[in-house]
Each structure stands twice: as structure tokens, then as C-alpha cells.
Amino acid sequence: QQQVKQSPQSLIVQKGGISIINCAYENTAFDYFPWYQQFPGKGPALLIAIRPDVSEKKEGRFTISFNKSAKQFSLHIMDSQPGDSATYFCAASMSFGNEKLTFGTGTRLTIIP
Amino acid sequence: DAGVTQSPTHLIKTRGQQVTLRCSPKSGHDTVSWYQQALGQGPQFIFQYYEEEERQRGNFPDRFSGHQFPNYSSELNVNALLLGDSALYLCASSLAGPGGNTIYFGEGSWLTVV
Numbered sequence: 001q002q003q004v005k006q007s008p009q010s011l012i013v014q015k016g017g018i019s020i021i022n023c024a025y026e027n028t029a030f031d032y033f034p035w036y037q038q039f040p041g042k043g044p045a046l047l048i049a050i051r052p053d054v055s056e057k058k059e060g061r062f063t064i065s066f067n068k069s070a071k072q073f074s075l076h077i078m079d080s081q082p083g084d085s086a087t088y089f090c091a092a093s094m095s096f097g098n099e100k101l102t103f104g105t106g107t108r109l110t111i112i113p
Numbered sequence: 114d115a116g117v118t119q120s121p122t123h124l125i126k127t128r129g130q131q132v133t134l135r136c137s138p139k140s141g142h143d144t145v146s147w148y149q150q151a152l153g154q155g156p157q158f159i160f161q162y163y164e165e166e167e168r169q170r171g172n173f174p175d176r177f178s179g180h181q182f183p184n185y186s187s188e189l190n191v192n193a194l195l196l197g198d199s200a201l202y203l204c205a206s207s208l209a210g211p212g213g214n215t216i217y218f219g220e221g222s223w224l225t226v227v
Binding site for chain 2: 042043089099105
């Protein structure tokens with residue numbers, strides 16, 4: 001049973017545009033929601049993470065929006081650049097650090113000039 | 114500061130064989146988790162080790178086993194390899210305790226079973 005659903009599966013955005021990736025979770029015990037960026041042949045790298053006590057977190061061009069009542073969270077990439085082309089995974093866990101991460105299925109983002 | 118290091122980076126095994134993958138956690142980290150990532154999929158949690166003991170286990174058969182050493186490094190062993198075990202195996206490390214500890218991933222070990 002997939003506990004974190006991610007959409008879209010793939011996304012093409014023009015350079016300078018806004019990329020938006022959405023995730024929904026089922027387990028209300030989840031309380032830590034990170035986003036990972038993965039380039040081909042590389043391991044996932046933490047991009048940004050949020051806890052459910054805030055509705056939004058921004059780091060540079062990357063913003064997470066969180067809707068606890070809807071059990072949804074999303075990643076917004078502002079001013080998208082070709083270097084942002086990668087696969088993005090949302091994830092969730094029940095506490096910081098040592099609990100297992102449950103990942104979404106990934107979104108392949110392509111930024112075109 | 115070395116991050117999470119894994120070895121080997123690539124390997125090819127024959128169905129039925131056994132494989133051992135190795136991981137050194139990020140400096141200062143004491144908890145190691147292993148994930149399996151099939152092509153085009155998100156990583157799936159295999160198990161986690163802390164204080165040399167398996168703390169949590171995902172939905173993987175007993176063919177998958179592990180070990181953590183006193184220096185916090187870890188091994189993943191897979192016995193009786195199946196074609197379906199072909200995947201990227203990721204090691205992740207973190208520091209036990211509260212406070213928003215970040216989970217860091219290594220580059221992974223690509224396993225191909227033929």
C-alpha cells in the first residue's frame with residue numbers, strides 16, 4: 001500500500017517558470033516531510049523539509065507548501081533553471097532522523113530553454 | 114567532511130549468488146539505513162541499524178540481512194539473488210536523537226543480477 005502519492009510523474013517547464021510537484025499522504029502519524037533531488041547515477045540529496053506546525057517553508061528558489069487538513073504538500077521551484085532538471089521525490093516519516101522514510105514515486109522534471 | 118560512502122559502485126552477480134554491500138556513514142552519524150531503489154521508482158526502506166542492532170525492518174524477505182560494526186559502518190547482505198533484486202542500493206545515515214536530524218544518502222551501489 002502506497003502511503004505517499006506523488007504527481008505528476010513527469011513535468012516539462014520553460015526556463016524561468018514555476019515548477020510545481022504535489023504529494024499526498026495517508027498516515028496522519030507522519031510529522032516530517034522532506035523533498036529529495038536526484039540526478040542520474042547519483043543518490044538522493046535533501047533539498048528542503050517541513051514539519052506540520054508550519055504551512056510554508058522557503059529556502060532560496062524552493063518552497064514547500066503544507067496543508068495538514070488535506071494531508072497534502074507541494075514543492076514549488078521558482079525561476080526554474082536547466083540545472084534543476086532532475087528527479088524529485090517527496091517523502092514522509094514519523095519523526096526526525098531515525099524513522100524510516102516513505103518515498104513517493106518521483107517526478108522527472110525537465111527545464112527547457 | 115566525508116559524506117556517506119558506499120562500495121562497490123557497480124557489480125554484476127548471477128542468480129542464486131550472494132552479495133555484500135558496504136557503507137560508511139557520514140562523520141558523527143551513528144544510525145545507518147538501507148534502501149532499495151528499482152529503476153524509475155522511489156527508494157524502498159529495507160532496514161535500519163543503530164548500536165549494532167536492527168531497529169526497524171521494511172517489507173523485505175529474510176534473504177536481506179545486515180550488520181553494523183562498532184565504528185558505525187554497515188553491510189547489506191543479500192542471499193539467493195533473484196533477477197528482481199537488480200536495483201540501486203542506497204545507504205543513508207543520521208544521528209540518533211531529537212531535533213530535526215537530516216538523513217544523508219550515499220551515491221549507491223548498482224546491483225545487476227543476470
